[in-house]
Each structure stands twice: as C-alpha cells, then as structure tokens.
Amino acid sequence: MTFTSFETILYQCLTPFFERHQFMWLPDKKQYRQTTDMGFQNVMLLFSVYENETVLDIQFGCRNNQIEQIAQQFLTNRAVSYSDANTLVVSIAQFNNFQFARFSIHSEEELVVACEQVKHFFDKIGFDFLTTSCTLPNLDKRLNEHPDNPCPYVYNQIHRCYKGLITARLNNNIYFDGLIDRYRHLLIHQTQNPYEQIHFERLIAYLYYYSAN
Template identity: 35%
Template sequence: MELTQIEEELFGKLAPFFERYGFAQVRAFNQFRRPTDNGFQNMILAFSPCNGETWIEAFIGIRLDMVEQLAYPFTTGMQGFRRNSNTLVTSFGRLQGQPYKRFCIKGAKCLSETRRSISDFMIEQGFEFLDKYTQLHEIDHLWNATPQEPCPYAFNQAHRCIRGLVVARLASQYPFEDVREAYRKQMEQHVHLLPRFDKLATFLEAYSPN
C-alpha cells in the first residue's frame, strides 16, 4: 500500500471514533483536534515508510494558549507554527513506560488492528491524560513539583524548562525563584537557548497574570 493511501484509510477509519468525542481532522498536521476553553487537545500520527512497510507512531498533546503566547517566542519553534504548537505532547509509548510504541502496517488488516489499538488506548488512558493536563495546575505539578528532575513525558527538556517557568509564574503553586534556579542549571547544558531563558525569566519577574 502507498503511504498516502495508508494515511487516508487510517484517518478515515479513526474519524467516526474521534468525532464522537468532539475531535475533528486537521490533516495539514496529521492529527485529530478538539478545542478547549483555553486551547486544544490533539492526537497526532507520524508515518514512516521503511523497507516496503509503514511504521506509525501516535502522540497526544495539549495546548494552553496562555502558556504558548508567553513561552513559544523563546523556543526554537518555527514562527509559522506558533498558533499550532503544543504545550505538552508525549507518545503512547512513553505513557506506557516504554521508549516508543509503533504500529506496523503491511495491509488492510493491519489498518483495522491499528485503529482498534488507538481507540482502545484513548479510552483506557488517552482521554483521561488529556483532560487532566488541560488544567494549568496539573501541568504545573507535573513539571514544577520537582523541576530538577527530567519529565518522562517530555521529548525536549530545554523547552520543558522554558514552558515550565511560564507555568510556574501563571499558576503560582511553587516558588518562582526555586523553579527558575532549577531550570537555569539544566539550561546550562543548552547554551544556545540560555540567553533566551534568561530573557524570559527577567520578563516573567515583572509579569503579573492578573
């Protein structure tokens, strides 16, 4: 099966399931997306052809507009992607404590099995994760209760530090200076982003979310 055919057929098979939960296809970004009061939730598919087969990895994510408006300009994200960035995104595999979880597509039967696996995962774990971390204080706890520790869900720890600092200021659950100090130590390993982090921290010192 051709890659474009696999993409079309899998999205077609998944559409009725996700539409029941208020998600719509956003094919430009290979995802299903559901709007929230403060951003959106999404499920993203990444397709990789390999030796005549197609491997698929699935991700779920949350966008909090108030976080992205402050944090995104200080990341390495492309300017044109600013309105579509995720605050938190992780893979099905990481949510199950694995480095990755991939689906191999060899034919039509595999597509049906993959659809079933994705829908089962969302019911058992995915939707709960999305609803939990759509709440600012939950992301704050995830990232900032122990800011010196890596977050198992984050692919980019430097961006976690940048977004985590913004979340710390907005949520005000944990001492801002403690969070800033912990993240700055980590950012010393990312020297190309350290000036951006320092600039953001200085801005946030004077920022009032109210």
C-alpha cells in the same frame, strides 16, 4: 499496501471515533484537534512507509494559550508555528513506558487491528489524560514535579525549562524561586548556545513583573 490505501483505511477507521469525542480532522496538520477554552487538545498521526512495512506513531497532547503566548516570545528555536505549538506532547509508546514500540504494519488487517488498539487506548486512558492535563495546576505538576529529571511530556527539554517556569508563575507555585535556580542549572548542561541563557534571564525578569490582569 500503498501509501494512499494506508491513509484511506487509517482515516476511515479513526475519524468517526474521534469525531464522536469532538476531535475534528485537520488534514493539513495530520491531526485530530479539539479546541478548548484554554487552547486545544490534539492527536497526531505520524507514519513512514517503507518497502515492506509502514510504521505508525501516535502522539497526543495539549496547548495552553496563556503559557504559549509567553513562551514563544523567548524561545530561541521553534520547530512549529506559534499557533500550533503544543505545551505537552507524548507518544502512546512513551506514555506506556515503551512497553511496545510504534505500530509496525504490513497489511490492511494489521492496520485495522492497530486502529482498534488506538481507540481502546484513548477510551481507557488517553482522553482522561488530555482532559486533566490541560488544567493549569496539572500542567504545573507534570512540568515541575521533578525538575531535576527529564519531563516525559515535552520532547525538547530546553523548552521544558521555559514552559515549566511560566506555568509555575501562572499557577503561583510556592517553589517558583527554587525552580529558577534548577532550570538555570539545567540549561547550562542542555545547550552550548551562548544566547540561550540570555533569553532565559529575560524570561525570568518578565515573569517577576508579569500580571495576568
């Protein structure tokens, strides 16, 4: 199966489904996206074509504009543009505790089956997760409920320290001061960049005086 035929079948199978749920296809970003009052929800299609197979990975998540507007001022390394940064992002495989790997596809028939599995996942779990996760209290819970453990909904755990602390401040989390100490400690073990702690301390100072009004 050629790269072109794979793309054609993939989009033909998935686009009508996601459009029914108000997710529009953005070809330049390889993702379906729904704009929300707080930011956006998105589903990203990542695939690699090899000689005998194509590997498909589906990632999904959400963006909270208020969190990102603050975070992007202080993060020292940004992999994507400011306007496209996700607050949470996870793959279907990771969301399911890696009970199955990414989709390994060898034929058009297998691709159609994979698309049906993707649609089933979002109908049963994915859309509900996106809807509930985008609220500030749930973002606070997902980022900060277990501060000493890696957060499964953020690939970059350094970014988690920044975004978790910002979310806690915006949500008036009563454990905000304790989270400062936890994330300071985590940063020391996460990076050897001498400027990272400086940027994080600047964020802390900013948040102490931040007012949303």
